Amino acid sequence: MRMSCSSPSTSQIKSKLLANITQALQADGGRLLILAKPLARRAQIYTYGLQPQTTTPIEKNPIWQDILYTETTNDRAPNIPDPIEPRVRVYPIDRIAEQRLLSPLFAAFGNVGIESLLILPLRYDRQCIGCLTLFRSAAKPQGCRWTDEELKLAQSLATELYLAVMEQRVAQMCSNRAYYDVLTGLPNRLLCSQLLTLELAKIPADGEVLATIFLGLDRFKNINDGISYRFGDRLLQLIAERLKNTFDDRAIVGRWGGDEFAILIPALADRAAVNIIADRVLQCFDLPFSFDRNFANLKTNSLYIKASMGIAIATSRGQDSQTLLKHADAALDRAKHNGRNNYEIYNTPTYHPTPVGATSVAEHRLQLEHMLDSVCAGLAGRAIDDRQLLLHYQPQLDIHTGKISGIEALLRCQDLYAKLINPADFIPIAEETGSILPMGEWVIRTACKQKKSWQDRGFGNFPIAVNFSVKQLQDRNLIETIIEILAETGLSPAALEVEITESIAIKDLDLAIAILASLREIGVKISLDDFGTGYSSLAILKYLPLDRLKIDRSFIRELQANTVDAGIVRTIVNLGHELNLNVVAEGVETVEQLEFLRSINCDTVQGFLFSRPLPAAELETTIATGSYWQHPSSHSHN
Template sequence: MLFVFGLSLAAVLPVSAANGQQDLDHYRLLVWLVTALLVLVVALFLSILRRGHRSRQALHQEVKRRHKAVSALEESEKRFRETVDLLPQSVFETDRVGKVVFWNRCALDLSGYSAGDLDSGLMLSQLFAVEDGERLQEVFQKVLSGQRLINSQFTVRKKDGSILPALISADAMVLQGQVTGIRGSIVDISDRVQAEKTLRQNEARLNYLAYHDTLTDLPNRALFQDRLEHALARARRFGSQLALLVIDLDRFKNFNDSLGHDVGDQVLWKVACQLRNGLREVDTLARIGGDEFVIVQENVASQADVATVAKKVLSLLVQPISLREHQLFLTASIGISLYPNNGEDVSSLMRQADRAMYQAKNKGGACFSFFSAEDDDLVEERLFLENDLRQAVDRHELLLHYQPQIDLESGRLVGVEALVRWQHGQRGMISPGAFIPLAEETGLIVPIGEWVLRAACIQGRKWQQSGMPPVRVAVNISTWQVRQPDFVDMVEGILDESGFDPQLLELEITESAVMDNVQEAVRILNIFQQRGISLAMDDFGTGYSSLSSLQRLPLSKLKIDRSFIREVTSNANDAALTSSVIALGRTMGLGVVAEGVETEEQLDFLQRMNCAQVQGFLFSKPLPANEVSTLFERSFVSSSAPPPVASEK
C-alpha cells in the first residue's frame, strides 16, 4: 500500500512543479527514498508482529506442555503413593538428619503412629528400640555414604511401647547428584521369628523325647546306655567300682491287665517319683521299658554300700499307692551287677544284672540279689519254664484232676474241686507249686484260669449227661481274673458254651481278690449269685477281710486253709481259729469246708466242731475225671470203720 502511495505521489509532482526538471528529479528521488524507508519499516514491523505471534504461540504451547507434565507428574505421584500404600510392607523416606518425610499406610499400621505424628517431625530413631539406637545411627550413616542395607534385623518399637522383630532394607535417595536422605522398607517378621522359635522348641522337645521316657520323664534306654558308657569310662580312668541295679516290679503285668493301662501308667509314674526323690542326684535313674527301672551307682566302695541303696529302694516301693478307689501294695525284685567283677561293658553288666534280678524273683520277689554264677542256672531254668508255660495251653499240655469234697453228715461225695496239672512234653508232670506261682507272677494265670473254668464246665456237663448224681464243681478263681473287665462276660460265655448248669458251679475266690475293691467285688458276685452260681471264700483266715466286708458278700461257703488244719490237733491257736471259723459260718448261715484233712485226728476234731464238709488226702487225692465217677455212690465216712487213706499223694 505504501508503495502504491509513493508511485501516485511521483506521478502527480511533475504537473505541479514549476522550478524545473532538476528539482523535480531530486524531489522524486526523495519521495522514492521515503517510500522505500516506509516500506522497510512496515515490513520490519510486520515481521516483528509475525515473530511475536509465533513466540506467543510457542510460549502458550510450552506452558501448556509444562502444565500437562506437572499434572502427569502429580498423577504419577498419586499413583505411586497409592501403590506404595498397597504394599504389604512398610516403606519410609527420611531427610539427611533422619527425620521421616514419608511413610505408607502399612508403616502407619505397623508403628501405631498417625500422619499427624509425621507432620510434627517424627525421627526415624523413634521407630526402633532404644538398644538398637547406636547401631541404627551407624547404619544410617553408611547408607547416606552409599552403602546399601539389605534385610538387617532390628527391633521396632511401636507407639504404644510394644516391640516386634523386623527386617530393614534401605538405600540413599539422590537428587541432581546430591544425597537428600534415605528410602527404606520394614518387614514385620514376628510370625517367622515365632515359627523359628516354635521349631527350635520342637526340635529341642524331639531331642529330649529321643532320650527320655514320655511317661516318667526319666532317661530312657538310649540315654541310660550313653550315661553308663561314660560312667564306665570314668571308672576305668580312676580305677573305681560301679554298680548297676535292675529293678523289676513284681506281678506288675497283672496290675496292668486287671486295672487297665491308665492305672498302670499312674503306678509307674508314682514309682518313678518315689525313686527319684529317694536317690542321690549323682545316681542315674532310668526307665528302660515296661515296669523295669535301672540305677547306675558310681564310686562304690563296697557291696554293703550297694546293698544299702537296694534296701532303700525296696523300702520306697513298699509304701502303698492310692489310685482312685484302689490302694496298691507293690514289691520289686532287684538284680545287681558290679564293675569290674561281673563285666566291663554295658551289655555284659546288663545281662548279669538281669540274671540277678531273676534270681531275686526265684526267691519270691521283694528282695535284691547280687549276680551269682551258681544261681544263674536256676534263673535259666525259670526262663525256660516260663517260655514253655506260655505255650502249654496251645500244646494241650494242661489237664484237670478233681479232689472230692465230702459231706460229714452223710459221708457222701457232694462236690469236687478242679485242680490244674501240667503234663510237660519232655519233663513229664510238673508240680502245681512249680508253675502256679510263676503263672501268677507273669499274668499267665488269666488265660490258664479261663482254660480251667472251661474244661471243668465241659466235664461237669459230661457227668450230667452220663446220668451221674448232681455234683457241684468248684473252680479256683485268681485275683487277676476277678480284675479283668470282661470277667463276668467270660464266665457267662463259658456256661452258655458248655451248657453246664450254673447251680452246679462253685467259684472259689480269695480274700485278697475281694478286699482290693470290695464294692466292685460285691457287684460281680451278686451277678453270679443271680445266675445261681455258688460262691466260696478260699483260704479263709489267711487274708485281712473284715466281718463287715464279709457280710456284704453273697457267699455260700467258707473254706478253712490247710495251714490251720495241719496242726489243728497240736496247736491251740490253730484249733481256736478253726473253731471260730466253723462257728462264724454257722452263725452267718454259710457252709464250711476244711481243706487238707490228712489224719483221723484232724477228722475227729472237725466232726466234734460240727464242720459241714471236708476234703483232703485222707479221703482221696485229686483224680482224673474218669476215676472220679466211681466215687459218686461211695460212702467215705462211717461210724464203724475209719475212712480209707489214700496210698499216693
C-alpha cells in the first residue's frame, strides 16, 4: 500500500492518513504525535479509534521518550524494546502486561481492553519528527501479535508518513520569508539543512546520487576591505543570480552564510555527473561581474572573482546529513589549501602535516581532542562525573539593592589530575570538532537542574544564564532540546536566560534572529554578551529580541570617570535604557568601578569584586551569608 498524498494538509493527517494506516494494519486505534516543527512551541497529537483512558499523554512514558529522542537505533537506550531488525525501526509490544516500564499505564490500557502496541517512529537519520502508536484489543480474532508481514508494511507506511509530513513542513518553510537570506533572496542555512534531510530520505535504491557543494569565494575579504561592503553585498547578489541561472529547478542553491553558498543537486546519474556539474559551476566565474558604476580605484565597472568548492556525495538512503555537510566543508578547506579556484570531492579525511617546531603544540591539542572525545563518550553513556565536566556559577547583582538578580553558569573542564583547563584552550577545539554540541546540551540540562534545586530550596527567583556557541546556534534541534530539558527539569522558561556574543550574532544574523525569536516565544530570556566589541553593534540591537545587554569587560577594566571608556560605558547604559533593556557591567573588580557604574544608573554588576565563579556548594554558602555584597574588597582576582 502506498499513500497517495505527498503533501497532506493538517486535516488530512488527522483523518485520512491516520485512519488509513490504522485500518491497513488491522488495529483498533491509533495516535499520531507530531513533534514541534522548527521554531514552533507545541507538539500535536491526533487520535483515531480506540484510545487509552489517561489525562497524561502516553508519549511521556520512558519507552516513547527513548524512541523519540535516541538519535540512532545503533545507540539504543535501555528502555526501547528491540526492533524487528536493525534497519527496520518499528517496535512491537505484543503483551503490554509484560512490559515493566508500562506499569503506570496498565489501568489506562486495561480499562478499554488494549493488550498490544506497535510504535513507529517517524525518523530519518538524527531527525525524528514524531511517532505513530497503534493499539489492538483482545477482541481481535487473529490475536494481539503483530505478524512479520504487518511489521514490514508498518515500516513502509511510517516512511511514507515521514516523507509526507516533512514535505509539508518544507513547503511551509519555502513560503515563509524568514527562511530566506535577506541580501540574496536564496534559501538560508536552516531551510537548506531541512531540504537536504528531505532529499536524502528520498534517494532511491537504483544508483542515483546526491551532491552537496559548499562554494566559498576566493579572497572576498579584499573586495570588502579594498572597495566597500556595499559593493561586496552587490557582488553576492550578482553571484547568487548567476548560480541560480546555472541549474534547473531540481537543484537547490542557498546562502550558507558570509561568502559561502550551498548547492544541493539530487538525482544525478552517477559520480561522473558530479564532475561535470563542478566544472560548470567554476565556469560561472570565467566572466566578470558587471556593476552599474565604475570603481574609482580600479577605473572599471566590472570585477573578476574566483571560487573554491568542496563536494560530498551521498549514494544511498540512510546517510547522515550532518556528516555530509561536515565532509563538504572539509573538502572546501582542502580546495582552498591546494591553490583555490578549484574543487575537491571528499574521499578520505584531510591530512595536515605538523609544522616543524610545533610538536609540543600539536601534542597538547591531540591530548585535548582525546579528552573531549572521552567526555562526549561519557555524555552518550550518561557517565559524566566531576573529573570531566563541571559548572561554576557567578552571581549578577542589582547595583542598588545588592540582591542577586541572576547567576551565570560557566563551563569548566578538568584533566585527569583534577586541574582546571583554560576555557580558551578547550572551547575552540570543542567548537571545531563538534564536541561543543553534546557538551552544550549538558550545560543547559545541568544548569536547569541546579536552578530548579535552588528554587525549590528558596534561594531566590533569579534566572540562570548559559552561554551559546555558534555551533549550538546552528543546531537544528536546539529549540526542541531546550523545550525538552525545561519539561524534564520542571523549570519555568522564564528562569532560563541564554547569552550569545555579538560576534556570534554577526556571523549569521538571520539565523540568530530566528532562533532567539523562538526562544523568546517560549518565555526564555535573551542576553547579548560582550556588547561593544563587534562591527555592527547598533544594527544588531535593532533586530535581536533582547532582555539584557552586557557591557564587555574591556570597557570596565580601565574605567575612570574622565576616560574615553567612561563615556562609552555611559552611552551604552543610556542606549540600553532607551531600548528598555537591563544593562549588566561585566568584569567589575574595584570599588571605584562600582561607584562610577552606580552614578550612571547601570542596573546590574558582575565580577571578582563580589565573587569569582564558584562551585554550586560554595555559592550557596556565599548566598546564605550575603558576603558577596557586604565585604566586596575581600575577594581577590584569581
